[in-house]
Amino acid sequence: xxxxxxxxxxxxxxxxSACDREDRAPAxxxxxxxxxxxxxxxxxxxxxxxxxxxxxxxxxxxxxxAAAAPNLTTxxxxxxxxxxxxxxxxxxxxxVFAPTNDAFGKVDKATLDGLMAPAxxxxxxxxxxxxxxxxxxxxxxxxxxxxxxxxxxxLKTVAGEELTLTMDGDKVKVAGMGGSTAWVSQxxxxxxxxxxxVVDGVLTPTL
Numbered sequence: 001x002x003x004x005x006x007x008x009x010x011x012x013x014x015x016x017s018a019c020d021r022e023d024r025a026p027a028x029x030x031x032x033x034x035x036x037x038x039x040x041x042x043x044x045x046x047x048x049x050x051x052x053x054x055x056x057x058x059x060x061x062x063x064x065x066a067a068a069a070p071n072l073t074t075x076x077x078x079x080x081x082x083x084x085x086x087x088x089x090x091x092x093x094x095x096v097f098a099p100t101n102d103a104f105g106k107v108d109k110a111t112l113d114g115l116m117a118p119a120x121x122x123x124x125x126x127x128x129x130x131x132x133x134x135x136x137x138x139x140x141x142x143x144x145x146x147x148x149x150x151x152x153x154x155l156k157t158v159a160g161e162e163l164t165l166t167m168d169g170d171k172v173k174v175a176g177m178g179g180s181t182a183w184v185s186q187x188x189x190x191x192x193x194x195x196x197x198v199v200d201g202v203l204t205p206t207l
Contacts, residue, residue: 058190063089074104082125092193093136130159130205139187176203
């Protein structure tokens with residue numbers, strides 16, 4: 001009987017994550033039957049997030065967590081190619097706008113191949129560090145900075161050039177030099193050395 005109740009609880013939890021989920025809380029008996037250590041609530045309580053289906057541990061650095069996310073493999077490859085892995089494993093703190101594999105997929109293939117080639121290392125490093133801002137800035141911090149700037153916030157990146165942030169409703173838009181833009185698709189992925197905001201585009205500085 002306990003196994004059946006546990007299965008019912010797990011099914012209810014999965015249903016809550018669907019797009020057309022019912023607006024009801026799971027029954028108290030169902031919740032009680034699920035091992036608390038395995039529930040999303042327990043993960044949230046531990047300060048961990050899920051990115052691409054992989055758990056991001058708040059007590060591990062950006063480089064380690066990113067390497068575990070299946071939707072950030074292109075970014076991790078680029079970071080390795082640029083020799084920035086040790087930096088992103090360092091104490092920081094950093095705020096990283098992390099492009100997904102799909103974001104890199106929007107980049108012209110010839111351009112991306114050029115960046116990933118050994119001869120393109122300097123430009124690749126500049127592109128990657130253009131996604132990194134010194135200090136830890138949560139979504140609330142970004143929103144407050146945008147509000148204080150009357151709808152616009154300028155962030156100085158490690159690359160030396162600025163990103164421009166605006167908001168559309170509760171969504172944050174990040175604009176780079178030369179017209180590159182990205183939206184924050186997942187905010188506040190906490191790390192031991194900062195915070196990651198997953199974005200749907202690659203931002204480009206002046207190259």
